[in-house]
Structure formats: structure tokens, C-alpha cells
Amino acid sequence: MARLIGIRRLEQPGRAPAQRVAEHDVTFREVSKVYDETVALDRVDLEVRRGEFLSLLGPSGCGKTTSLKLVAGFERPTSGDVLIAGEAAVDVPPHRRDVNTVFQSYALFPHLTVVDNVAYGLKQRGVSRRERRLLAQQALELVDLRGREHHRPAQLSGGQQQRVALARALVLRPRVLLLDEPLGALDHKLRQAMQIELRRIHDEVGITFVFVTHDQGEAIAMSDRVAVMNNGRIEQLDDPQRIYDVPATPFVAEFVGDMNVLEGLRTAADRVQLDDGTLLHVGRVLDEAPAGGRVRVGVRPEHTLVVQDEGSGRRGRLEAVMVVGHELQLVVVMEDGTKVVSRQSRTDTAVGEALEPGTRVWLEIAPGAAVVLGPAQPAQADAAPLAAAAPSPARNPQRKEKTA
Amino acid sequence: MIQRIYPRALGGAAGLSVLALGVLLYVGIGRLGLTLAPSLLLVLCTVPLYLAASIAFGAARRRGRRIGDYPLSLALPSATYFGAFFVVPTVFLAVFAVASTTGYGVIHYGFSLDAFRTALGSVYREAFFRTLRMAAVGTVLTALVGYPLAYWIARYAPARRKGLLVALILLPFLTSFLARTLAMLLILSDSFVAWHVLKTLHLIGDPPHLADTTTAVQIGLVYNYLPLFILPVFAALERMDWSLVNAAQDLGASGFTAFREITLRLTAPGLLAGVLLVFIPMMGEYVIPFILGGGRVDMAGNLITRSFLEVSNYPVGSAAALLMMGALAVFLAVYIVLSVRSEEQYGA
Ligand SMILES: Nc1ncnc2c1ncn2[C@@H]1O[C@H](COP(=O)(O)OP(=O)(O)O)[C@@H](O)[C@H]1O
Ligand SMILES: [Mg+2]
Numbered sequence: 011m012a013r014l015i016g017i018r019r020l021e022q023p024g025r026a027p028a029q030r031v032a033e034h035d036v037t038f039r040e041v042s043k044v045y046d047e048t049v050a051l052d053r054v055d056l057e058v059r060r061g062e063f064l065s066l067l068g069p070s071g072c073g074k075t076t077s078l079k080l081v082a083g084f085e086r087p088t089s090g091d092v093l094i095a096g097e098a099a100v101d102v103p104p105h106r107r108d109v110n111t112v113f114q115s116y117a118l119f120p121h122l123t124v125v126d127n128v129a130y131g132l133k134q135r136g137v138s139r140r141e142r143r144l145l146a147q148q149a150l151e152l153v154d155l156r157g158r159e160h161h162r163p164a165q166l167s168g169g170q171q172q173r174v175a176l177a178r179a180l181v182l183r184p185r186v187l188l189l190d191e192p193l194g195a196l197d198h199k200l201r202q203a204m205q206i207e208l209r210r211i212h213d214e215v216g217i218t219f220v221f222v223t224h225d226q227g228e229a230i231a232m233s234d235r236v237a238v239m240n241n242g243r244i245e246q247l248d249d250p251q252r253i254y255d256v257p258a259t260p261f262v263a264e265f266v267g268d269m270n271v272l273e274g275l276r277t278a279a280d281r282v283q284l285d286d287g288t289l290l291h292v293g294r295v296l297d298e299a300p301a302g303g304r305v306r307v308g309v310r311p312e313h314t315l316v317v318q319d320e321g322s323g324r325r326g327r328l329e330a331v332m333v334v335g336h337e338l339q340l341v342v343v344m345e346d347g348t349k350v351v352s353r354q355s356r357t358d359t360a361v362g363e364a365l366e367p368g369t370r371v372w373l374e375i376a377p378g379a380a381v382v383l384g385p386a387q388p389a390q391a392d393a394a395p396l397a398a399a400a401p402s403p404a405r406n407p408q409r410k411e412k413t414a
Numbered sequence: 415m416i417q418r419i420y421p422r423a424l425g426g427a428a429g430l431s432v433l434a435l436g437v438l439l440y441v442g443i444g445r446l447g448l449t450l451a452p453s454l455l456l457v458l459c460t461v462p463l464y465l466a467a468s469i470a471f472g473a474a475r476r477r478g479r480r481i482g483d484y485p486l487s488l489a490l491p492s493a494t495y496f497g498a499f500f501v502v503p504t505v506f507l508a509v510f511a512v513a514s515t516t517g518y519g520v521i522h523y524g525f526s527l528d529a530f531r532t533a534l535g536s537v538y539r540e541a542f543f544r545t546l547r548m549a550a551v552g553t554v555l556t557a558l559v560g561y562p563l564a565y566w567i568a569r570y571a572p573a574r575r576k577g578l579l580v581a582l583i584l585l586p587f588l589t590s591f592l593a594r595t596l597a598m599l600l601i602l603s604d605s606f607v608a609w610h611v612l613k614t615l616h617l618i619g620d621p622p623h624l625a626d627t628t629t630a631v632q633i634g635l636v637y638n639y640l641p642l643f644i645l646p647v648f649a650a651l652e653r654m655d656w657s658l659v660n661a662a663q664d665l666g667a668s669g670f671t672a673f674r675e676i677t678l679r680l681t682a683p684g685l686l687a688g689v690l691l692v693f694i695p696m697m698g699e700y701v702i703p704f705i706l707g708g709g710r711v712d713m714a715g716n717l718i719t720r721s722f723l724e725v726s727n728y729p730v731g732s733a734a735a736l737l738m739m740g741a742l743a744v745f746l747a748v749y750i751v752l753s754v755r756s757e758e759q760y761g762a
Contacts, residue, residue, distance in 0.1 A: 104664055105667055113660070121680060131665030179664075
């Protein structure tokens, strides 16, 4: 009977059943998961608020899928507690959890038609055939898929399959919907359209979404809150704006958004002197590095300005100019060989778009915009005594793409 | 359209006329009592069959097209083999089956249904139904024993151990079938040492009297055909996408329901292949009942063997063999229909 209440909500959206009392739909308490030798999750605490759109963001292998499996019930934690709606869930088998999953590979039943796929869960609940059809139809309309009811999954495009998987999970109106990189297999354009679509569906049905992605842009654009994961730990759980503006750890700073990484000597608590003598005013320190030691500092591209006349900035040579939509992206090679990416709006740029690569330019860094990421990587110092004097290796600010 | 059919019709007509020629020849030679003739003729038949077929395919190729867009010539070697050693002997069986016999092994060619009448008589009928029952029980037991293992290897065995495990399943095939069956006889017979040990320990009373019983034959059937069942079932389970089972459970299906509605449903073609692969040879089995049944358990194969090799009644043996083939063809037809349908459904 309790299960049927969830179904009735489809016809009366917005009317929450009375028994939803817990404040958090999913709670992890010190959850660890160890496979053989791999520590997939390492004492993770997490609270997913009711109705929110929460993203688990991190590079491949950081434990995102494992987290979802623990919520869905396909894995048991090695230690710690998993709670769903405030109640211990570890001993509840998957089919008794009020949680549904959109699988990474969609996992549509190949022998069933689209409408039978969507109605599968309703059938398990003993909903009558007539009502199943009706509800499945409504769910397919919700995900904007019509006229394909009697096709088999193999006859659908990737985007359509993705919608079926979504409808199949949504039709049950679970307390929590888990989505494991559902947009990963789609092409860029479709992906962007589906991001908006998913957010619309979330707002429409009012179900808690736990959305897994390795694409930081996606997580930032869609979520109410983002949990940035690394090596089986959550490094920061915050709203997207703060994740970007106030990263809690060096990993978050580098993983989310573009970041130029420079090296220099920490001369005072809020001062770093780069190798060419430039003094940077540091806004935040993410990892305590002793004053007087070499540190890595991060500067976002939009916090730099490229100018053509000598000012207080560092001297360099323009390497490339790219027009990216309404923005201008400039790559400057500093005199010590470091590459810095700068981004500025095309309307208020200080330099012309027609600027030739090779031109001498100056780079200004906004005061307080730099953050200390931590001590300079000891590996470099160990590898070659020259490393300190030699130019630090060029960093590619677009590194996040690599993690795909 | 005509161009498409013409080469095939030509090949078919050529093949059929060669067959007819062979049959006429054999009947003629058989009258002369040359026992070497059947085997010689079989070999000779392959030559004109092959020529006819290659002429047909050659004609198609000269037209600059492959028949039905597929290079049918790839099927030529096996077609020749099956033509020579299956189609031709089957025609011989048919010729024998409508012949009649007098005395000891004297065959009169002609057209008579006497042999079929005998082969449909109570002795053969009983043997057929006994065989059907034993093969059915044997197949079910094989499935019950083999499926869990195939399932375990496919789903839970470490990936790098799978090859080894499959090789272990095939291990019995490294020894001769006859030696294996004789070894089984030692274990099943009352003098097997383990029975004595158990008896001395007062764990059992008398040895179980397994040898020379239907039970022994049944056990032997399962043992011998187990690998043949496990392999296709394992292959099907190995292709299984286990996230589908998770998906079913995620949507509210219990473990057992998910197994029945997803795993079993999706691997049904492999299961069916495994079932037929053991059921059909079990129906034709005669060595296992001969050895483990000690001559007291007759399967249809034993009766047919006897009419050919012991009493030299070729007509009755042939008629029984043909009837058996017809019965098994029904099972095969069911398999083909089912597997074609599942292929259409989700392109295996
Ligand atoms: N069934 C498993 N057996 C062994 N190791 C596993 C298993 N599942 C995941 N892992 C390991 O756990 C870590 C986290 O995996 P996963 O949660 O799938 O990462 P993500 O989804 O973030 O890419 C990885 O190092 C992975 O190799
Ligand atoms: Mg994953």
C-alpha cells in the first residue's frame, strides 16, 4: 500500500505523502567501501537534502558509481551507515528501496518495447495493465518522447534511449533518483539540450536527484549543490558558485573551472614572488605552505588582463589569440617559459582581436585573485636539481577534459 | 529475379539427378551382391556433387554477382561433406526401408511398407518412448547440474580464470569416450571399493546395485553430455549484460523474478541450444546403455544397431532410423522457429 502512494502522486503532482518526514533523503555516515585492495570510498559523510539536485563530480575512478550503488543497494558498505529517508538502509535489498537509477549504459531491456520497459517497475508493483499503459505514456510525455512506444531499444538513438531510461525510473516516482553519467554518451549539442531538460524535469516532479558526472561544467550548470570527489573522498560539498569562487582544496580549485598554475616563493603570509620577480597578492591559502618555501599558486584566466603597454604586469609574448563566443582567449608565454591563459570579454578588452601572435605584451593579475594551492610539487625538485631554476612545465589550463 | 533463381535451380537439379543416378546404380550393384559398392559409391558421389555445385556457383559468379549477395561458395566444402555423408546415406536408408527381407540378411529391393510396420510395432514403440523418457530426464538433470556452474563461471568467476575453468570442463574429452564409460562402470558396480568402505563403517547397508540398471544409464548420460550443455549456456551467459539484472531489481523485481524475467529470458537461445545439443544425441545413444545397462537397458539406438549389425535386418533398422529422424526433426524445427524469432527480436 505504501508503494502505491508513490504512484498516485503522478496524478497529483506536488502533493507530498505525509510520511516524508526526514529532512535528508540520503545520509552517508563514515561510509567506506573497499574492493580487494582498492579503497573506492574512504569514510565519506554526505547528506542529500530533500528535493535537491545534487551532483557528485570527480575524475574517473574517484568513487562516484560506487556511491550510487550503495544508495541503490547493489553494494554493501565495508563500514559505516547508509540511511534513506533517515532509516538504516544497508540491510534493505535493492527492490525494496524507494530509489531508482538511470544507469550509465541505460540498461534498457532489449527484449521489451519502449512502453513495456517503462511499465516494468509498475508491473512489479502489481499495477493493472490499463493503468500501467496510462502511466508509462505520461512518463514518456514527461521526457518528451512520443511515437516510439512500440519500438525496441535497439531501434532508438542514444538520446532516445536515454529518455526511456529516465522515464522508466521516473514513472515510479521514487524518493530519490540516481543518475550515473546519463549524458556521457551523447554528443555535445544533445548534451546541452538534455542538461536543460533534466533540470526542467527535476523542477517539475520535485524528486531528489543525485547526479553523477565527471564534467565540471555540467555539474556547475545544473546543480543546487555539488560534491567534488577525489580518491574516494568528498573534498568539498557546496553550491556551484562557492565551489568555483571559494574552492576548499587545491584539487577542487584545479578540477573545477580553468586555472593557471604558477610557482614562486612565499615571502609573506599573503605574498608570493614569482621567479621573474613579480610580486603577487594572494587572496586565499588552500593548503598551508610554510613562508619562505616554494609554493604553487593558481590564477583563474578571467582574473588576468593582457595589455600592450608596460604597466605593473609581467612581460611576455603572445602565443595565440582565440575568439571563443563572446570571449577572447589569449595564451601568453612569460619570459621564464610559463604559459598563462587569459580570458576577457571581447567588448571591454584592452587589446585588439587582430593582435598578431608574437607581439610583446604585459600580463596583469588582479590583486587578491591568486590562491596558494600548496607547496611546489616535491617530485619536480627531486627529479632534477635544476627544476627550481628552470621554467616550470607549461600547464594546460583545460586539464579537466583529460579526465573524461 | 529469374537470374537469381536460375543458378540455384540448376545446382539443385544437377544434384538431384546425380542422387537418383547413384540410387539406381546402387540398387543395380546391390543385386549383384557387391558389398564394397556402398562405400565406394559414397566417395564417388562427392565428385559429381561437387562439380554440379561449382558449375552452378561458377555460372552465378560469371554474371558478376554473388547469390543473394553472400559468397555461398564458403558453404561449398561443408555442403559437399554433408551431401556425401548425410544426404546420400539417408537416401540409401530410404531405399532399404522400403525393401523387404527374407531369411538372414537377404534383401529384396522394391516397394514394401513391411519394415515400417515392424518398426512401428510394440517392441520398437516401447523402446522409443523409453528412450524419449530417458533423454528427457537426462536433459533436465544435465540442465540442473550444468546451469549453476555455467552461471557461476559467467557471472562470478574472476575474468582471468574463466579460460582455465572452461578448459577444465572439457578435460573429460581428453580421454576416450569408451574408456570414460567403462571407468564409470567400475564406480557404479557393487565391487567398487568405496561401497565396501561405507559398509564397513556401517554408513550403508548393501551396495546400491547400480550397474546394469536404468539409473546407471541415466547417470552415464548426464555425465557424458554435461560439457556439451555447459559450453553454449556459458557462452550465452557470458554475453549477458548484468546491469540489466540490477536494473530489474532497481525497478522492484526480487532476485528470483529478475533472474526469470531477464537472465533466463535473454539467455534462452543458448539454453535451448544446450538442451538440443544434449537431447538429440541422447536420443540416439547406444554405447552408454550397452555398457552401463549391461544389455538389460535397451534404448532405441540399441535396437537399431542390433538390426543392422547382429540380425542383418537392414529394412527394419532403416525404417526405425528414419522414423527416429522424423521425430527428432520436429524438435529441431521448434528450435529453429524459436531461435529465429529471438534473433528478430533483439538481434542476438
Ligand atoms: N566491482 C569492483 N571490483 C573491484 N574494484 C572496483 C569495483 N568497482 C569499482 N572498483 C574500483 O573502485 C574505484 C571507484 O570506482 P567507481 O565508483 O566506479 O568510480 P567512478 O564511477 O567515479 O568512475 C575504482 O578504482 C574502481 O577501479
Ligand atoms: Mg562510474
